[in-house]
Amino acid sequence: xxxxxxxxxxxxxxxxxxxxxxxxxxxxxxxxxxxxxxxxxxxxxxxxxxxxxxxxxxxxxxxxxxxxxxxxxxxxxxxxxxxxxxxxxxxxxxxxxxxxxxxxxxxxxxxxxxxx
Amino acid sequence: xxxxxxxxxxxxxxxxxxxxxxxxxxxxxxxxxxxxxxxxxxxxxxxxxxxxxxxxxxxxxxxxxxxxxxxxxxxxxxxxxxxxxxxxxxxxxxxxxxxxxxxxxxxxxxxxxxxxxxxxxxxxxxxxxxxxxxxxxxxxxxxxxxxxxxxxxxxxxxxxxxxxxxxxxxxxxxxxxxxxxxxxxxxxxxxxxxxxxxxxxxxxxxxxxxxxxxxxxxxxxxxxxxxxxxxxxxxxxxxxxxxxxxxxxxxxxxxxxx
Amino acid sequence: xxxxxxxxxxxxxxxxxxxxxxxxxxxxxxxxxxxxxxxxxxxxxxxxxxxxxxxxxxxxxxxxxxxxxxxxxxxxxxxxxxxxxxxxxxxxxxxxxxxxxxxxxxxxxxxxxxxxxxxxxxxxxxxxxxxxxxxxxxxxxxxxxxxxxxxxxxxxxxxxxxxxxxxxxxxxxxxxxxxxxxxxxxxxxxxxxxxxxxxxxxxxxxxxxxxxxxxxxxxxxxxxxxxxxxxxxxxxxxxxxxxxxxxxxxxxxxxxxxxxxxxxxxxxxxxxxxxxxxxxxxxxxxxxxxxxxxxxxxxxxxxxxxxxxxxxxxxxxxxxxxxxxxxxxxxxxxxxxxxxxxx
Ligand SMILES: [Fe+2]
Ligand SMILES: [Fe+2]
Numbered sequence: 087x088x089x090x091x092x093x094x095x096x097x098x099x100x101x102x103x104x105x106x107x108x109x110x111x112x113x114x115x116x117x118x119x120x121x122x123x124x125x126x127x128x129x130x131x132x133x134x135x136x137x138x139x140x141x142x143x144x145x146x147x148x149x150x151x152x153x154x155x156x157x158x159x160x161x162x163x164x165x166x167x168x169x170x171x172x173x174x175x176x177x178x179x180x181x182x183x184x185x186x187x188x189x190x191x192x193x194x195x196x197x198x199x200x201x202x
Numbered sequence: 203x204x205x206x207x208x209x210x211x212x213x214x215x216x217x218x219x220x221x222x223x224x225x226x227x228x229x230x231x232x233x234x235x236x237x238x239x240x241x242x243x244x245x246x247x248x249x250x251x252x253x254x255x256x257x258x259x260x261x262x263x264x265x266x267x268x269x270x271x272x273x274x275x276x277x278x279x280x281x282x283x284x285x286x287x288x289x290x291x292x293x294x295x296x297x298x299x300x301x302x303x304x305x306x307x308x309x310x311x312x313x314x315x316x317x318x319x320x321x322x323x324x325x326x327x328x329x330x331x332x333x334x335x336x337x338x339x340x341x342x343x344x345x346x347x348x349x350x351x352x353x354x355x356x357x358x359x360x361x362x363x364x365x366x367x368x369x370x371x372x373x374x375x376x377x378x379x380x381x382x383x384x385x386x387x388x389x390x391x392x393x394x395x396x397x398x399x400x401x402x403x404x405x406x407x408x409x410x411x412x413x414x415x416x417x418x419x420x421x422x423x424x425x426x427x428x429x430x431x432x433x434x435x436x437x438x439x440x441x442x443x444x445x446x447x448x449x450x451x452x453x454x455x456x457x458x459x460x
Numbered sequence: 461x462x463x464x465x466x467x468x469x470x471x472x473x474x475x476x477x478x479x480x481x482x483x484x485x486x487x488x489x490x491x492x493x494x495x496x497x498x499x500x501x502x503x504x505x506x507x508x509x510x511x512x513x514x515x516x517x518x519x520x521x522x523x524x525x526x527x528x529x530x531x532x533x534x535x536x537x538x539x540x541x542x543x544x545x546x547x548x549x550x551x552x553x554x555x556x557x558x559x560x561x562x563x564x565x566x567x568x569x570x571x572x573x574x575x576x577x578x579x580x581x582x583x584x585x586x587x588x589x590x591x592x593x594x595x596x597x598x599x600x601x602x603x604x605x606x607x608x609x610x611x612x613x614x615x616x617x618x619x620x621x622x623x624x625x626x627x628x629x630x631x632x633x634x635x636x637x638x639x640x641x642x643x644x645x646x647x648x649x650x651x652x653x654x655x656x657x658x659x660x661x662x663x664x665x666x667x668x669x670x671x672x673x674x675x676x677x678x679x680x681x682x683x684x685x686x687x688x689x690x691x692x693x694x695x696x697x698x699x700x701x702x703x704x705x706x707x708x709x710x711x712x713x714x715x716x717x718x719x720x721x722x723x724x725x726x727x728x729x730x731x732x733x734x735x736x737x738x739x740x741x742x743x744x745x746x747x748x749x750x751x752x753x754x755x756x757x758x759x760x761x762x763x764x765x766x767x768x769x770x771x772x773x774x775x776x777x778x779x780x781x782x783x784x785x786x787x788x789x790x791x792x793x794x795x796x797x798x799x800x801x802x803x
Pocket of ligand 2: 555637638641
């Protein structure tokens with residue numbers, strides 16, 4: 087049993103149109119202090135659109151031991167992946183509009199690329 | 203702005219900017235000494251962020267003052283080469299830090315005042331002052347959140363923190379009246395409708411600070427006396443030491459480039 | 461046990477896995493991860509030695525960030541211009557942030573920041589001795605940023621790819637900011653060097669005093685070649701085998717010297733090592749042997765300045781205790797403020 091402030095996970099949305107990404111965690115006794123600490127730590131550079139803090143204990147991860155039953159089913163289904171089918175060529179170009187939005191997302195989820 | 207051409211209005215705005223700039227500078231200087239000494243690492247960061255905003259305000263305000271008063275003095279000439287008698291900050295800004303509660307009490311009084319007064323000044327007749335007051339109002343609004351939060355936390359925390367926070371308010375409150383006092387320049391600007399005097403926010407300030415203090419379960423001090431003199435350059439003895447420290451490097455290397 | 465460890469990083473590293481895997485099996489999987497260049501994450505099983513090495517290294521690194529705030533922090537009130545005051549404030553603030561990133565990374569290994577700070581205050585853990593020197597003049601803030609942060613960048617850039625995920629992610633943030641710091645220190649020294657003769661003397665004096673701490677203490681003892689290497693070499697080998705370190709101390713030290721020599725020339729300042737010269741055969745600058753006797757004297761806790769740094773830090777912590785207690789008490793009294801659903 088450790089005394090001291092509890093842990094909070096911090097999520098930043100760098101700008102409109104993007105989703106929140108996990109950027110790290112802070113220790114704080116209450117929610118306002120957690121927001122303040124997150125602001126001072128992760129939003130000193132750049133000007134994010136939005137900031138979330140969530141008590142770490144409220145994040146419920148899939149147990150590492152259950153990773154296989156949960157995720158193994160994604161293997162072996164090549165028809166779910168882009169590039170599996172014959173390309174549509176020029177007529178189909180407009181259908182992959184998502185590609186641009188995805189390219190904007192922070193590649194490693196660290197949020198670092200949005201610091202200036 | 204050329205050196206000879208400063209009009210009476212510009213000179214009044216110069217004095218107005220100087221008062222504001224000196225408060226920001228001196229308060230930032232006080233907050234700087236908290237850094238590496240704060241109760242948590244998070245507060246080291248929070249207080250340095252606040253100090254950084256205030257230094258920014260001081261730079262803009264002092265530069266503007268030096269341009270408007272016709273002397274062309276730079277922010278650093280004004281900050282580093284004036285003697286204590288020429289500084290126009292309130293005694294509130296220069297009060298020694300005391301414990302964290304005293305610092306928070308001062309932040310509470312100052313940030314509420316600054317937020318309201320800067321918001322008023324954002325509509326003043328001096329366009330540069332109006333623009334920077336608008337920006338400063340947004341920044342000190344965060345300082346207000348910080349001060350409100352800690353006032354309540356300390357007020358409702360432990361027996362010790364409640365006592366310290368009350369003592370802090372009691373110590374600081376007699377120094378708050380000076381924030382709202384006018385000198386002739388400020389009075390003239392207000393009368394001419396060119397720039398509202400700080401007294402115009404006094405009632406709103408009272409209500410806002412009283413609300414926080416009551417949420418904190420504390421008693422709003424009703425001091426039977428008030429301190430002033432800072433705006434006329436009559437400072438505390440501790441101010442000499444603050445200034446000597448702040449100006450030491452600059453003055454030690456005359457003609458230096460930094 | 462705090463939420464962080466239960467939720468995002470559960471079960472606690474090294475805790476029960478439920479399955480009947482024996483340690484050899486776990487070790488094989490761990491080594492396979494390393495071999496594949498995958499990052500090790502908090503829920504992965506890791507050998508005890510790996511965890512101990514990481515906790516020690518990350519804690520020491522975090523301690524160095526927050527103790528390193530002191531020499532520069534002492535000049536905040538005396539910065540010669542308001543611009544330099546703002547720049548220095550921003551830098552000292554970054555260092556506090558680095559400390560926080562790193563303590564948070566350490567906590568994913570099952571330790572608690574409060575305990576790490578306590579160990580620092582009681583002298584059971586240490587910060588880098590590089591900061592256990594007094595910042596005597598304004599130019600010291602420039603020299604620290606240029607040399608000490610410069611050494612940190614060289615040292616830490618490879619750590620952005622260190623095998624432990626949370627550490628690597630913290631280091632990516634840290635390194636990005638350290639890069640600014642070096643430029644800032646260089647810029648500050650350049651202004652002094654081009655200023656009055658007195659200013660230039662001040663800059664040279666500061667570089668003279670901060671060069672050795674950067675070269676010796678920021679990189680640690682020699683760990684290559686001959687008998688001199690000793691224990692350093694064994695530790696380094698293990699750290700490299702586990703992908704915690706990517707280069708030897710000596711490689712990094714050489715890289716740092718090679719970077720500094722041309723920069724010093726541009727600054728118009730001299731590095732206080734008469735043995736520095738370009739060696740075309742090696743393609744590197746030679747430099748004088750580091751005086752390791754001086755390094756040993758500077759071992760934590762030995763020097764007057766080191767004691768002052770810890771005393772300063774411990775006093776701040778002690779004097780802030782009532783504030784931290786108040787915040788906790790307030791959170792207990794007001795569950796909503798603590799982020800719990802209102803009853
Ligand atoms: Fe750092
Ligand atoms: Fe740094």
